[in-house]
Amino acid sequence: MKTSGYAAGSLLTVADLPVAEIAAILAATDRIERMSDADRARMLAGRRIALLFYESSTRTRTSFELAAKSLGAITTLVSDKSSSIEKGESLKDTGLTLRALGAECIILRHPNSGAPYLLAKATGLPVLNAGDGMHEHPSQALLDLRTILARVPGVNAGRIDAKTLAGVTVVITGDILHSRVARSNAMLLPKLGARVLLCGPRELLPEDALGLGSAGNTGSVAIERDFDTALRRAQVVMMLRIQRERLAGLELDIGDYIARYQLNEERLAACAPNAVVMHPGPMIRGMEIAGEVADGPNSAIEEQVRHGLAVRTALLVRALGVGGFESVTV
Amino acid sequence: MSDVLILNGRLADPASGVDVERDVLLQDGRVAAVERPGGLAGAKAKETIDASGMIVAPGLVDVHVHLREPGQTYKESIATGTAAAAAGGFTSVVAMPNTVPVNDSVAGLEWMLDAARGACVKLFAMPAATFGSMGEEITDFHELAQAGAVGFTDDGKPVLHERVMRRALVAAAGIGVPVSQHAEDTRLTGGCSMNAGPVAFRLGLRGMTVEAEARIVERDIRLLRDIERQDGLRPHLHVQHVSTAKAMSLIREAKAAGLHVTCEVAPHHFTLTDEAVGDYDTNAKMNPPLRAEVDRMAMIAGLMDGTVDCIATDHAPHALFEKEQEFERAPNGITGLETALGLALRVLHKGQGMTVSRVVELMSAQPAGIVSLEGRGTLKVGSFGDVVVFDPAAEWRFEAKRSRSKSRNTPFDGAGMVGKVMATICEGRVVYRG
Numbered sequence: 147m148k149t150s151g152y153a154a155g156s157l158l159t160v161a162d163l164p165v166a167e168i169a170a171i172l173a174a175t176d177r178i179e180r181m182s183d184a185d186r187a188r189m190l191a192g193r194r195i196a197l198l199f200y201e202s203s204t205r206t207r208t209s210f211e212l213a214a215k216s217l218g219a220i221t222t223l224v225s226d227k228s229s230s231i232e233k234g235e236s237l238k239d240t241g242l243t244l245r246a247l248g249a250e251c252i253i254l255r256h257p258n259s260g261a262p263y264l265l266a267k268a269t270g271l272p273v274l275n276a277g278d279g280m281h282e283h284p285s286q287a288l289l290d291l292r293t294i295l296a297r298v299p300g301v302n303a304g305r306i307d308a309k310t311l312a313g314v315t316v317v318i319t320g321d322i323l324h325s326r327v328a329r330s331n332a333m334l335l336p337k338l339g340a341r342v343l344l345c346g347p348r349e350l351l352p353e354d355a356l357g358l359g360s361a362g363n364t365g366s367v368a369i370e371r372d373f374d375t376a377l378r379r380a381q382v383v384m385m386l387r388i389q390r391e392r393l394a395g396l397e398l399d400i401g402d403y404i405a406r407y408q409l410n411e412e413r414l415a416a417c418a419p420n421a422v423v424m425h426p427g428p429m430i431r432g433m434e435i436a437g438e439v440a441d442g443p444n445s446a447i448e449e450q451v452r453h454g455l456a457v458r459t460a461l462l463v464r465a466l467g468v469g470g471f472e473s474v475t476v
Numbered sequence: 477m478s479d480v481l482i483l484n485g486r487l488a489d490p491a492s493g494v495d496v497e498r499d500v501l502l503q504d505g506r507v508a509a510v511e512r513p514g515g516l517a518g519a520k521a522k523e524t525i526d527a528s529g530m531i532v533a534p535g536l537v538d539v540h541v542h543l544r545e546p547g548q549t550y551k552e553s554i555a556t557g558t559a560a561a562a563a564g565g566f567t568s569v570v571a572m573p574n575t576v577p578v579n580d581s582v583a584g585l586e587w588m589l590d591a592a593r594g595a596c597v598k599l600f601a602m603p604a605a606t607f608g609s610m611g612e613e614i615t616d617f618h619e620l621a622q623a624g625a626v627g628f629t630d631d632g633k634p635v636l637h638e639r640v641m642r643r644a645l646v647a648a649a650g651i652g653v654p655v656s657q658h659a660e661d662t663r664l665t666g667g668c669s670m671n672a673g674p675v676a677f678r679l680g681l682r683g684m685t686v687e688a689e690a691r692i693v694e695r696d697i698r699l700l701r702d703i704e705r706q707d708g709l710r711p712h713l714h715v716q717h718v719s720t721a722k723a724m725s726l727i728r729e730a731k732a733a734g735l736h737v738t739c740e741v742a743p744h745h746f747t748l749t750d751e752a753v754g755d756y757d758t759n760a761k762m763n764p765p766l767r768a769e770v771d772r773m774a775m776i777a778g779l780m781d782g783t784v785d786c787i788a789t790d791h792a793p794h795a796l797f798e799k800e801q802e803f804e805r806a807p808n809g810i811t812g813l814e815t816a817l818g819l820a821l822r823v824l825h826k827g828q829g830m831t832v833s834r835v836v837e838l839m840s841a842q843p844a845g846i847v848s849l850e851g852r853g854t855l856k857v858g859s860f861g862d863v864v865v866f867d868p869a870a871e872w873r874f875e876a877k878r879s880r881s882k883s884r885n886t887p888f889d890g891a892g893m894v895g896k897v898m899a900t901i902c903e904g905r906v907v908y909r910g
Binding site for chain 1: 667672673674676677678679681682683756797800801802804
């Protein structure tokens with residue numbers, strides 16, 4: 147997928163992100179995290195960032211907003227429920243309006259796959275994809291990567307290259323079909339050598355998902371339908387919510403699904419006692435994940451949220467071309 | 477004095493088996509004479525075209541266009557759409573009925589075909605097969621056929637109910653016109669915006685499956701067989717814009733079994749695959765969608781082996797603001813009249829070795845035959861003076877901004893074309909000069 151024609155500093159997809167760029171984002175995250183609050187608040191002092199949200203969000207919106215504020219930026223939130231979007235204003239016109247009001251970067255969450263491309267093309271501004279339909283959630287994949295680097299034993303987080311995650315198997319289980327988190331992770335982690343095992347029933351995980359793999363990657367993408375088999379190979383297991391709002395007539399036997407795919411204490415102890423447990427949220431306790439596991443010692447779920455805040459500071463700095471990314475933006 | 481004299485060209489008239497140098501004289505809207513080079517030396521005409529190095533062929537016929545009039549003239553009008561047709565070498569086009577209101581009445585059909593609409597090439601129409609194209613009650617085929625209908629279709633939508641489709645096929649068989657079917661089982665394609673497969677999965681878009689097309693083709697073929705056996709009629713099914721290998725093989729089998737099935741393929745389906753959607757390019761969104769490479773190759777195979785009866789554009793103009801939307805919200809369809817010949821010659825002639833004469837046949841004589849256009853699709857003496865003169869070797873790039881259409885929604889902006897139209901003549905009138 148080409149990204150030429152979009153403003154530098156945009157993050158629309160992880161698919162075309164080179165390993166060196168991933169390394170630069172992670173390095174910037176570390177640098178910003180180590181700064182004093184006062185120094186950090188000077189990085190984007192007075193810069194204007196718009197958050198444009200057409201879908202509800204807790205983690206992503208709050209962490210982008212807090213990240214922007216910690217960098218000293220001025221933020222404004224526009225949501226579809228309380229704006230002229232309700233009156234039928236198009237995404238293009240909404241973007242042009244935000245640009246006319248001085249926005250230098252737009253963070254977009256949208257229910258339609260590909261909407262960030264349209265916005266980036268229409269405005270010429272750097273656009274950060276904060277989740278588009280069933281397509282991608284790039285900042286989530288980057289924060290997941292940072293969590294994995296911090297938690298999985300034996301991984302050298304100081305050296306980010308095509309072999310950093312060699313030998314690491316990440317199992318992603320659940321509603322892969324509707325998950326932008328799964329797509330972004332399955333396209334990002336194999337760039338660093340990880341083996342991604344997708345797990346779920348056929349209705350939620352069609353064979354077409356294998357197309358997420360890329361011949362150019364050191365890692366790989368494969369499907370394993372049996373959760374226990376997948377878990378036995380896992381250093382990391384990511385659980386996904388069933389997206390009822392996107393099921394579109396698909397009927398699932400929930401009891402059967404829980405029996406086969408819920409991550410509970412017994413299953414974790416039997417198959418992957420040392421695996422790091424992750425969940426992008428929102429999680430439905432008792433459905434895809436048992437409460438005990440979510441709160442248990444293997445869980446990295448709250449750490450993911452903290453990494454999210456950190457990674458998003460780096461993405462904002464990159465979008466606006468400061469803090470080591472001066473050469474990225476013109 | 478005669479109307480138009482076309483000298484020194486190579487006449488490609490597959491219907492009369494001619495593919496040699498011939499001079500052509502048009503008079504009173506008809507072909508008056510076809511002679512060996514120099515044979516018309518004494519003739520005088522108002523207009524003389526030197527066709528040295530050019531192909532002189534029957535004007536192209538497109539059995540599938542959307543001209544948007546009445547009701548959506550911000551996208552296209554009969555005048556602008558037929559101007560685009562003329563620029564593409566077409567002298568006859570068949571307008572689909574999904575206008576606003578739907579063309580389902582004699583009054584609507586007559587209004588559309590009225591000279592006051594300003595068509596610059598010959599306009600034909602297929603009215604709706606069912607009232608309002610709602611798929612429930614068939615329209616008055618007899619009345620509409622008398623008013624000029626060349627077939628019936630609910631294009632854009634399939635005739636989903638089996639008993640309604642059966643009734644339509646039976647009624648059309650009595651008149652001798654085709655029922656033209658948009659083969660899509662819409663019960664399987666809700667919320668879908670491109671072809672199902674790895675590309676759609678990666679882009680997070682719901683995909684239309686091969687089965688959704690094949691199931692309707694399969695059912696309609698079964699209906700043909702049943703009607704032949706039970707009613708003693710010979711209905712004609714025309715399958716519009718075939719896009720999948722599976723539907724193509726079903727049509728191939730039905731033809732081998734002797735059923736009266738014809739089909740069309742659109743240039744985009746033999747030129748592009750679903751990879752062309754790229755970064756959610758809404759100009760690569762149409763229905764049926766661009767498919768996988770295996771399907772594209774099956775379209776070419778069908779064109780090469782004769783399973784495909786004609787090339788049709790499915791010219792479907794949309795305004796810029798409509799296409800500048802989220803991919804899933806943007807309307808289906810692309811323009812096609814000005815790129816059809818250039819793509820057919822590039823992909824089929826230059827790419828696959830199909831003769832120019834055969835390309836001409838797939839775009840003139842054969843589509844004219846499907847809708848029984850008397851005296852068109854051929855340049856035999858006495859037929860209509862519908863001619864396209866084109867340079868088969870010219871290579872050029874299509875520029876959407878120079879289009880005669882009101883709309884610019886094409887994935888072929890800047891794309892390479894082979895074969896350039898130098899003149900289009902409709903019933904003896906020069907309607908385009910390249």
